[in-house]
Amino acid sequence: MICALGSAVCFGTASVLQAVAARATAPGTGSGSGVDPRLLLRVLGQWRYLLGLALDGCGFLLELVALRSLPIYAVGAALAASLAVTAVVAVPLLRVRLSRAEWAAVLVVCGGLALLGLASGAEGKGAGSTALRFGTLAVALAILAWGAPAGRLPGRARAAALGLGAGFGFGVVEVAVRLIPDLSLASLLSNPATYALLVGGGAAFLLLTSALQRGSVTAATAGMVIGETLGPALVGVVWLGDRTRAGLAPLGIVGFALAVAGALALARFGEAPEEAKAAEEEAGAAEDPGAADSSGATAGEPAATGLRRGRQDP
Numbered sequence: 001m002i003c004a005l006g007s008a009v010c011f012g013t014a015s016v017l018q019a020v021a022a023r024a025t026a027p028g029t030g031s032g033s034g035v036d037p038r039l040l041l042r043v044l045g046q047w048r049y050l051l052g053l054a055l056d057g058c059g060f061l062l063e064l065v066a067l068r069s070l071p072i073y074a075v076g077a078a079l080a081a082s083l084a085v086t087a088v089v090a091v092p093l094l095r096v097r098l099s100r101a102e103w104a105a106v107l108v109v110c111g112g113l114a115l116l117g118l119a120s121g122a123e124g125k126g127a128g129s130t131a132l133r134f135g136t137l138a139v140a141l142a143i144l145a146w147g148a149p150a151g152r153l154p155g156r157a158r159a160a161a162l163g164l165g166a167g168f169g170f171g172v173v174e175v176a177v178r179l180i181p182d183l184s185l186a187s188l189l190s191n192p193a194t195y196a197l198l199v200g201g202g203a204a205f206l207l208l209t210s211a212l213q214r215g216s217v218t219a220a221t222a223g224m225v226i227g228e229t230l231g232p233a234l235v236g237v238v239w240l241g242d243r244t245r246a247g248l249a250p251l252g253i254v255g256f257a258l259a260v261a262g263a264l265a266l267a268r269f270g271e272a273p274e275e276a277k278a279a280e281e282e283a284g285a286a287e288d289p290g291a292a293d294s295s296g297a298t299a300g301e302p303a304a305t306g307l308r309r310g311r312q313d314p
Contacts, residue, residue, distance in 0.1 A: 012085025112258025124241030159215030167227020169204025221270025
């Protein structure tokens with residue numbers, strides 16, 4: 001569990017560090033659309049951005065270790081908790097003000113993870129059947145194909161659908177790691193789960209990037225959290241033998257539900273706020289719910305900058 005929580009801390013902190021670096025980088029001329037493809041080259045000169053990339057790498061390695069020793073449901077819930085880390089770290093670094101409800105959500109996430117840690121058993125002993133490996137690859141390909149119809153949906157429905165697809169893609173990665181028991185080259189090349197991992201991870205990145213380019217950060221992140229926690233957890237319990245400690249199944253279910261619910265309440269931190277004034281605009285939303293920032297997003301939905309796992313480069 002320490003590795004899973006460490007991974008969440010790495011991912012959540014990296015989001016804020018990369019947001020700070022992006023804000024400190026001078027904007028270029030870019031294109032008529034306002035997108036500057038050379039911004040990435042300039043932001044790589046920011047030590048905070050490089051530190052964020054290093055934390056992303058550490059987080060991914062810790063995630064792999066955690067998936068080798070913990071049930072998938074525990075790792076998925078812990079990774080969703082990176083949103084709580086992002087929210088807390090954004091307070092001093094980005095001068096974001098959390099509402100009482102958001103502080104309560106952070107405490108709910110922590111409490112849920114504590115219960116889940118107490119109830120979680122060891123990693124299931126199921127190695128997965130050949131059918132499950134091919135099924136995981138089929139799901140990964142279906143997720144990739146899902147982008148076309150989902151991308152045609154309007155507004156928040158589009159962001160939510162693409163975010164959900166991205167969450168399932170990240171979930172495929174979690175399951176695929178468990179379905180690769182042998183890391184020898186010959187075994188990797190002959191295992192369908194290897195290709196499921198690559199396709200699922202790539203599809204997740206593409207769908208989430210698309211969702212956040214033109215859509216609600218909150219809707220996309222909420223969809224992602226649901227997809228990357230519920231589906232993989234079910235696969236782990238039904239097909240891979242993941243269980244809680246004897247007699248603690250109810251405690252594990254409550255802990256999982258609390259951790260995911262708290263993460264959903266913090267979904268706006270799926271990307272760190274680009275500007276500190278986003279928090280001020282959010283505070284004013286209570287007085288003027290229809291207020292919108294200069295980007296056209298409703299106050300309380302900060303502009304996009306950096307992305308946890310498969311991060312969207314600005």
